[in-house]
Amino acid sequence: ELFHQGTPGLHREVAGALWSLTGSPGNAANQEAVSAHGGIEPLVKQLKEPARSNDRGYFTSQPDTFGAxxxxxxxxxxxxxxxxxxxLIAKTGGIPELIAILDVGSDRCKEQAAGALETLVIDNPANQRQVAHCLVRMLxxxxxxxxxxxxxxxxNLAKGQETCSAIAKAGAVPGLVKQLECGSANAMGMAAQGLALIARKSAEHH
Structure with missing residues (x-):
């Protein structure tokens, strides 16, 4: 109920409480309870806080919004x-919202969104395919x-056999090659590692 009223600061406090309840090892009961009581959908909606454009055309947001x-x-x-x-997170539209944060969120937002995406693909082929295709488009x-x-x-996803296959099938190789050619120094290094992993796992699979 609190997600439907109040300020981004209040939303941040509510989301933070849910994070604390579910974030420690062995909290499967709390994770299930939050889901059973409809807690996932409002959290996904909280990812949709609109970014605001500044006078140079770059998207920004208020500190409270980034915190939420x-x-x-x-x-x-x-x-x-x-x-x-x-x-359930995928069904409520969480994957595209998390991926959008990778481009316009704060550094800490990006870190949590990336971690969430890496968790969402575990033993879930449908999520693997959706995440892979969304990432390739965003690249x-x-x-x-x-x-x-x-x-x-x-x-990181190229390190697992199933996720590596998913990103390769989604067309990640041309995008990674482009990063290798004209990305930042960090992107070049990670693209090289990703391509090597894809090649290695492809050879192992065959």
Whole structure:
């Protein structure tokens, strides 16, 4: 109920409380309870706080908004530890919202969103496919900093056999090659690692 009223600061406090309840090891009961009482959908909605454009055309947001987004992403990351919640988070539209944060969120928002996405793909082929396709699309349209974050996440996903296959099938290789050619120094290094992992796991699979 508190998510439907009040300020971003209040939303941050509520999301932070849910994060604390669900974020420690062995909290499956709390993770299930939050889901059963309808806690996931308002958390996903909290990720949608609109960014505001400044006079130079860059998207920004108020500190309270970033804090609310960060804590919502952190709570979703914790809730995704429970297998059944991964499916529900995806059904409520959490994946595209988390991926959008990788481009326009604060650094701490991006960290929590990336962690949530890595958790959402565990043992969930449907989520693996959706995350892979969304990341590949964003790699060609994000800001320079966003491309770097997406490249890092693709590199991380390439470490697992199933997720590596998903990102390869989604067309990650051309995007990673482009980062290797003209990305930032960090993006170049992560793209090289990602491509090497894709090649290695492809060879192992065959």
């Amino acid at each position: 987004q960060e804590t919502a992403a952190g709570a979703i990351r914790a809730l995704a530890e429970l297998s059944s919640n991964r499916t 060609s349209s994000a800001s320079d900093s966003g491309q770097e974050v997406v490249t890092e996440l693709l590199r």
